[in-house]
Amino acid sequence: MDHALQSRTKALTDPKIFRAAAIDSFRKLHPRTMIKNPVMFVVEVGAVLTSIQLVRDGLHHAGAFGFGLQITLWLWFTVVFANFAEAMAEGRGKAQAETLRKARAETMAHRLRPDGSVEVVPSSKLRSGDEVLVTAGELIPGDGEVIEGIASVDESAITGESAPVIRESGGDRSAVTGGTRVLSDEIRVRITSNPGETFLDRMIRLVEGASRQKTPNEIALNILLAGLTIIFLLAVVTLQPFAIYSSAPQSIFVLVSLLVCLIPTTIGGLLSAIGIAGMDRLIQRNVIAMSGRAVEASGDVDVLLLDKTGTITLGDRQATSFHCCPNVTETDLASAAQLASFADETPEGRSIVVLAKEKYGLRGRELAPHNPAFIPFSAQTRMSGVDLDGHEIRKGGAGSHREIRG
Amino acid sequence: MTANGWFQIGVYLLAIFLVTKPLGVFMARVFGREKTFLDPGLRPIERLIYRLCGVDENEEMRWTEYGAAMLLFSGASLVLLYVIERVQQWLPLNPQHFGGVPQDLAWNTAVSFTTNTNWQAYVPEITMSYLTQMAGLAYHNFASAAVGIALAIALIRGIARRESGTIGNFWVDLTRCFLWVLLPVCLVGSLVLISQGVVQNLKPYATAKLLEPQTVQVQGPDGKTFTQTITQQVIPLGPAASQEAIKMFGTNGGGFFNANSSHPFENPTPLSNFFEMFLIFAIPSALTYTLGRMTGSPRHGWAVWGAMAVLFFVGVTTVYWAEAKGNSQFSGVNQATTALQSGGNMEGKEVRFGIANSALFATATTDASCGAVNGMHDSFTPLGGMIPLVNIMLGEIIFGGVGSGLYGMLVFVILAVFIAGLMVGRTPEYLGKKVEAFDVKMAMLSVLVSSVTILVLAAIAVVSKFGTSGISNPGPHGLSQILYAYTSAAGNNGSAFGGLNANTLWYNTSTAIAMLLGRFFVVIPILAIAGNLARKKTAPASLGTFPVTGPLFTILLVSTIVIVGALTFFPALSLGPILEHLVMLSGKSF
Numbered sequence: 001m002d003h004a005l006q007s008r009t010k011a012l013t014d015p016k017i018f019r020a021a022a023i024d025s026f027r028k029l030h031p032r033t034m035i036k037n038p039v040m041f042v043v044e045v046g047a048v049l050t051s052i053q054l055v056r057d058g059l060h061h062a063g064a065f066g067f068g069l070q071i072t073l074w075l076w077f078t079v080v081f082a083n084f085a086e087a088m089a090e091g092r093g094k095a096q097a098e099t100l101r102k103a104r105a106e107t108m109a110h111r112l113r114p115d116g117s118v119e120v121v122p123s124s125k126l127r128s129g130d131e132v133l134v135t136a137g138e139l140i141p142g143d144g145e146v147i148e149g150i151a152s153v154d155e156s157a158i159t160g161e162s163a164p165v166i167r168e169s170g171g172d173r174s175a176v177t178g179g180t181r182v183l184s185d186e187i188r189v190r191i192t193s194n195p196g197e198t199f200l201d202r203m204i205r206l207v208e209g210a211s212r213q214k215t216p217n218e219i220a221l222n223i224l225l226a227g228l229t230i231i232f233l234l235a236v237v238t239l240q241p242f243a244i245y246s247s248a249p250q251s252i253f254v255l256v257s258l259l260v261c262l263i264p265t266t267i268g269g270l271l272s273a274i275g276i277a278g279m280d281r282l283i284q285r286n287v288i289a290m291s292g293r294a295v296e297a298s299g300d301v302d303v304l305l306l307d308k309t310g311t312i313t314l315g316d317r318q319a320t321s322f323h324c325c326p327n328v329t330e331t332d333l334a335s336a337a338q339l340a341s342f343a344d345e346t347p348e349g350r351s352i353v354v355l356a357k358e359k360y361g362l363r364g365r366e367l368a369p370h371n372p373a374f375i376p377f378s379a380q381t382r383m384s385g386v387d388l389d390g391h392e393i394r395k396g397g398a399g400s401h402r403e404i405r406g
Numbered sequence: 407m408t409a410n411g412w413f414q415i416g417v418y419l420l421a422i423f424l425v426t427k428p429l430g431v432f433m434a435r436v437f438g439r440e441k442t443f444l445d446p447g448l449r450p451i452e453r454l455i456y457r458l459c460g461v462d463e464n465e466e467m468r469w470t471e472y473g474a475a476m477l478l479f480s481g482a483s484l485v486l487l488y489v490i491e492r493v494q495q496w497l498p499l500n501p502q503h504f505g506g507v508p509q510d511l512a513w514n515t516a517v518s519f520t521t522n523t524n525w526q527a528y529v530p531e532i533t534m535s536y537l538t539q540m541a542g543l544a545y546h547n548f549a550s551a552a553v554g555i556a557l558a559i560a561l562i563r564g565i566a567r568r569e570s571g572t573i574g575n576f577w578v579d580l581t582r583c584f585l586w587v588l589l590p591v592c593l594v595g596s597l598v599l600i601s602q603g604v605v606q607n608l609k610p611y612a613t614a615k616l617l618e619p620q621t622v623q624v625q626g627p628d629g630k631t632f633t634q635t636i637t638q639q640v641i642p643l644g645p646a647a648s649q650e651a652i653k654m655f656g657t658n659g660g661g662f663f664n665a666n667s668s669h670p671f672e673n674p675t676p677l678s679n680f681f682e683m684f685l686i687f688a689i690p691s692a693l694t695y696t697l698g699r700m701t702g703s704p705r706h707g708w709a710v711w712g713a714m715a716v717l718f719f720v721g722v723t724t725v726y727w728a729e730a731k732g733n734s735q736f737s738g739v740n741q742a743t744t745a746l747q748s749g750g751n752m753e754g755k756e757v758r759f760g761i762a763n764s765a766l767f768a769t770a771t772t773d774a775s776c777g778a779v780n781g782m783h784d785s786f787t788p789l790g791g792m793i794p795l796v797n798i799m800l801g802e803i804i805f806g807g808v809g810s811g812l813y814g815m816l817v818f819v820i821l822a823v824f825i826a827g828l829m830v831g832r833t834p835e836y837l838g839k840k841v842e843a844f845d846v847k848m849a850m851l852s853v854l855v856s857s858v859t860i861l862v863l864a865a866i867a868v869v870s871k872f873g874t875s876g877i878s879n880p881g882p883h884g885l886s887q888i889l890y891a892y893t894s895a896a897g898n899n900g901s902a903f904g905g906l907n908a909n910t911l912w913y914n915t916s917t918a919i920a921m922l923l924g925r926f927f928v929v930i931p932i933l934a935i936a937g938n939l940a941r942k943k944t945a946p947a948s949l950g951t952f953p954v955t956g957p958l959f960t961i962l963l964v965s966t967i968v969i970v971g972a973l974t975f976f977p978a979l980s981l982g983p984i985l986e987h988l989v990m991l992s993g994k995s996f
Contacts, residue, residue, distance in 0.1 A: 217833060220824065220843040227850030231857050231974050238865035239977040245868035245885055246981050262973055299831045302948040 017091035024087035025080050038226045039268025040082050042233065046256040047075035053252045071253040075260065082269030089276035096283050097204045107179075109141035110134070112188070123178070126191045135186040136345055142178040148188035152346065152379045154181045162317060164346065166379050183346045185379050215292040218275065225264050225271075232262035318351040322359075334360045340395035343374040344384035352395075407730045408743055411762030415722055418680070418766060419715065422687045422805075426711060429688060430695025436586040437559045437579060438700065448585045455581055466572035469937025472560055473930055475576035476553060480520050480926070483549050488516040490542040491534075500535035501610035507533060514914040519543055521925035522550035522807055524653075524660030524777055524900035525917055527909040531642035531663050536608055543660060544649040548592075551656025551689075552583040554809030557929055558693055561813045564936030565837055566701045568944050573936050587689070588656065595651030595685060602678035605671045606647040614639050646671055654685035657807040659777030659900045667767070667780040668756050679759055679780060683767055686776045690714075690805035693812045701837050705955035710815060712960040717804040717967070718773055721793050726765040728790035729755075734991060754785025754904075765790070772797040775807030777900030784887070784904030788990055791903070792983035795890050798897040800971040801856060807898060810925075813932050817849045819954070820935070822966040824849075826952045826959075835951055838944030845938060848931035855927045857974050859896040859920050864889050864978070872912040878905040882986040889982055891917060896924035 028034070034041045050072040057068055107123040110133040118133060123141035126132070131147070134140050140153070150168035153176060155161060164183050167176050176189055195201070214222070236259040243250050275292055282289050289295045322333050338356035341349040356362045370388045377384035383396035435442050456463050467475065490497070491512040495505050507515065511528055518525040519542070528534070534543065556579035563573045600606050619637045626632055646662040650672055653659060659666070667673040673682060691711065698707020730750040732741035743749030748760040755764045764781040771778050772794035783791050797804060803815040824841050827834025834841040867873030867888045877884035883905075890903035895917040902908070908917065953959060 216842060217828060220841070220846040221828060223843055223847045223850060224821070224824065227847075227854055228970070231854055231970075234858055234861050235974050235977050238861040239981075241865035241869045242885060242978055242981045245874070246882065246985070248981075258977065296833065300833050300950075302950060 014095070017088065017095060021084055021087035021091045024090070025083035028083040028087065029079065034079075037082075037268060037272065038222070039229050039263055039265060040079060042229055042263060043075060043082075043260055043265060043269075044079045046260060047072065047079055050075060050253055050256050068251075068253050071257050075256065078260065078265060078269070082265075082273075085270055085273040086276070089273040089280065092280050093276055096280065101204055107139050107141050110138075124195050126195065128192055128194050130191045132189050132191065133186065134182050134189055136182055136184050138182055140176050140178055140180050140182065140189060142191045143193040144176055144178075144189040144191040146174045146176060146187045147190050149186055150379045151185040151187045152183045154183050154347075168379070184377050215275070215296045217296055218271070218292070221267075221271070225268050229263045229268075232259060235262065317348045319348065319355045322355075331360050331362075335362055336393050337395060338362050339388070340385045340393045342386065344377040344395070346377055349377055349384060349395075407726060408762070411726060411730070411760075414680075414762050415726070415766055418683060418770075419719070421684055422691050423715075425684075425688050426691045426695050429692035430707070431699060433555075433559075433587060433689075433692060434696045434699040436582050437574075437696070439578075439582075442586065444586055444590065452581055452585055456577075459577065461575075461577045461581075463575065463578050465575055467575055468571055469560070469564070469573055469933045469940075472573055472576050472937075473933045476557065476929070476933075477926065479549075479576070479580065480553060483546060484516050484520040487519055487542045487546055488512055490538050491515060494535045494538045497535065497537050499537035499540070499608065501608075502532075502535070504533060504535050507538075510911050510914040511909060514918045517918040517921050518895075518900065519546035519658075519660060520550055521898050521921045522554055522656070522658060522775060522810065523895060523898040523921045523925070524658045525895055525908075525921065526660055526664070526900070526902070527914055527917070529664040530661065531611075531644075536644055539649060539662065540645055544645075544652060547649065547652040547656050547658040547660065548584060548588050551588060551652070551658065551808045552580050554657075554807055555583045555587070555689065555693070556580050556809065557933065558809035558812040559696075561816055561932055561936040562697050562700045564938070564940040565697075565816075565839065567940045569942070570940045571937075573933075573940050588652065591655055591685075591688075592648075592651040595655060595681075596647045598681055599647045599650050599678055602681075603670075603674035604647040604650055604678065605643055606645055607643055608645060609643050611643055612641040614641055643671075650682070651685065653778060654682045654776065655688065655808075657686055657690065657774045657776040657811075659771060659775075659779075661778060667778045668759075668782075673780055676758060676763065679763055679767065682778070682780075683770050686770050686774045686778075687805050689808040690774055690811040693809065697812060697816075703837060703955065706837065706959075709955050709957075709959045710812075710819065710963070712957070713963040713967070714773075714803070714805050714811075714815065716960065716964055717800075718769065721773065721797055721804065722766055722769040725769050725786070725790045725793045726762060728787045728793075729765050730761050731787070733787065735993060751785075751787050751790070754782035756780060768794050769797065770805075771901055772899060773802065773804035773806065775802040775810055775897060775899045777894065779901050782904045783890070783901065788883075788886075788983045788987035791886065792979065792987075794901070795886065795893060795903075795983065796971070796975070796979070798890075798893045798899045798901075799860065799975045800967055801853070802897050802899060803967065810898065810929075814852075814928070817852050817932065817935075818967050818970075819963060820845055820849045821853075821970070822959075822963045823952065823954060825966065826962055830950065830952055832950055832952075835945060835947075836939075837954060838947060839939050839942045840945070845935050848935045848938070852928045852931040853970065855931075856896045856924050859923045860889075860892045860975075861978065863896075863916050863920055864892045867892070867912075867916070870912075872910065876907040876910060876913060878907070882982050882989065885978075886982040886986065889978060892920050895920035898924050 029044065031041070031044070034044050050068065054065075054068045054072050056062075057065055108120050109123045109126055110118045111121050111126065112131045112133060113119055126142050132141055132144075134151075136151070146167050146169045148169050150166065152164035153167045154164050155177065165173075167173055167187065169187075176187075178193075236255050239258070240250060240255065278295060279289055279292065282295065289298075322330050322337065324330055324333050334356040337352050341352040344350070344352070373387040375383070375385045375387070375394075381396070383394055385392065385394035385396075387393075432442065452463075455461075491507040492509075493506060494500060495503070506512075507528070511533075514525070514527050517523075524547075530539065556576060559579055560573045560576075567573070596606070615638050616636065619635050621633060621635050623631050624634045642663060644662060649662050653661070661667065661669070661672060663669040663672055665672075667679070667682060673679055691714070694707045694711040694714070695704065696707070697710065698704035728751075730743070732750045740747075741749050741751075743761075748755075748757065750761045752761070755761070759767070759780055767780040768783060768786070768790075770776070775798075783794050786794075801814045801818075803811055803818060805811050806814055820836060820841055823836045824834045824846055827841065868885060873888060874884070877887050879887065887903050887906040891906050891908060891913065893899070894901055894903075898921060906913075908914070947953075
């Protein structure tokens, strides 16, 4: 997911988003869309009323036309601006999603034809039931199940676990997620999801705001705003009888503009834009909120407990120093470790080679005369090493050493 | 404005402050069914009542059952009063031989007393027999007050309880409120009032011979006017003191006499005046402490009290200022305060109370849903008369009616907490309970009902002949009269602006509707909130929780009330009292 999140802040004035939002803000004037936001719907109805009155005044040359025109324009501007703010926020979300989608399309998969030969297709072409071959260093192209082989997989992007995990066919460790990286070995994966249903797709949809649902607090706030709107609507509607009693009946322009001033137009107009913008801001900070509800819940968090330190690190463990046993010099250790790690292509193995080079100036030596036999790292042995003129140098976890030495 | 006036306002506020904690603790103990010093005398009576009525005092009710019991009780009480009024001519204790009360008036009065409004479209001393006054009206003064307090206690329980389906037993709350709170205080209160000269007897009206016979022009039944010489005066009497104490203590406000607390037999001395004002605010103020104690956060109780006290002080200061300044149109008339005259606008005020005490009484009676008056609000200056109107429009939550003030205020507390919670970016919490969509919906509903009732009914009245025929002054003052009538009815206040002839079919019917809506349609959403809050879990307060104690919360609460209330009614007020004030400054009065 890292590459997907590298999409940077889109400038507010990105002309493409701006233009799309401007068009959208007029398309959203449709009553069916507007009714979802009661406060702005009331403003729109007011704008329609004043427009009708304006036309009638214009035909009869009655009333202060300039005043009426000005009020009507302000009202329409208020409605359009609220729509524009929402369209703008949606547009920025869509731009983010576009970046994510591009990243997904770049992943190429090695699909196995029924006859066993391999063809290269974009991951978006994969269907449920397809079988793909993923070798060390490649991204798994889609959600699926390992049907052959065993591999260590870096799932840090999705689970946050920095240490690679073992995925093998059969048993309960066979599920793999699209977008994670195979670090060693080679596996055959049967894809289990169609395009548009993967984990990544769900995230993209979320970012686009397509599956955005109102959060509990937003619902409660909408009730409050609708309630206030009803109260103030009545305050204005009943003002006219009082005004008639006082023999000073008011024009529809005055009443509608008073209403728009009273009802919570600002917060009502910008509420959905705020919600979308909030998710968008999180994305910019490399956080994907699965729902608005989650964002709200995180506001209620008082204490954060993490069950492991790796959750917020990248998935490549790096060697930083050598610790020697008694009677062993650091240079000897570094040299042996480097030799044993030449055949280890995991980030950890590579980092040992690099550390030995940087710290002790050990470079790749001419090993050919010594008849080297490299033993590559594999998920099964969890070990790598080299045999040199009868010397066996091995590197791996304590457990794996115990198994070999017996 | 004089030092003496400020001093009296200060002493009043201090007295209210001092009674808050002891009475609050006492009520918390009574409704928490803890031991009190009155138990030895009252427990046997209480048990007897339960046995007679078949009530199990340990049974708890859900909010729906509680509401149903409350409606059943109120409905039965309403019918009882209606029947008494209609048949009073055949019942005893009717020395003046008054006939039955007409249908629409009897209905209006029955609704009015059941809803703790005590709107009086009749003149008591020429309409109601002593029996009706005692068994009908005084009984309702107790009953409607007890119902209000019980509802407030139910809401407090809802806030205080955790994961509970029930909010108490209505019958137990009602009975304990009668026996422990209302009856003992009113017994003592009546005696205090009698000591000041409030009448208490069952004698027929007294007749006195006038020292100086009066000659008046009278219109006969045939439409001709003739001159009549009056030589004697009828002086109404009756059991006034016993009704006066509960009229104030239960924030009912229905006067024994038409002139209410400005009548010398109801409110004879400045001391009785102070005592009556003290009784108005005693329970509403103390309930804030009961809230604090029962929810385990006394400082929250004081924060709510603070918001009430601030709004009260602003109100009383404004009225006092407006009335003491006098009428700007009396050029050349000395309106200064001296040792010999009160100064200011004394029209419609009693000289034994003066400007400060009239301003204080008018503010207190409309802050609370009392509605007793010791001066005529109709005769106040436009701004001085606007404050009582605004006080009721805000929902009578500035201390407010017994019980109703607190539950009305708690609705605003919930709204304030909700807004504050969203501002700090957390799910709003009120004393550990999450405030969610349902609570906001119910809170808005109860705020909506009274605003809608006032505005819609007043709007119909001002543009219809049957509405405007009742007003006595044209122009903006007439609008104020109509607005005040519906505000008073929907707010269950019951004070009259005066000047409006409300005993017509239209006003009797429409104000009765306003009173019913203003009481029961406000209360049911509140009970729903109580039931819903009781079910919730409580989360412990943390650093991020918005505190509901302290001055910050008080300021927020006051702002919420003022913004919602002021914005709703400002358009209407601007054509009534505000316009009248501006016109008065330019030299015209109504």
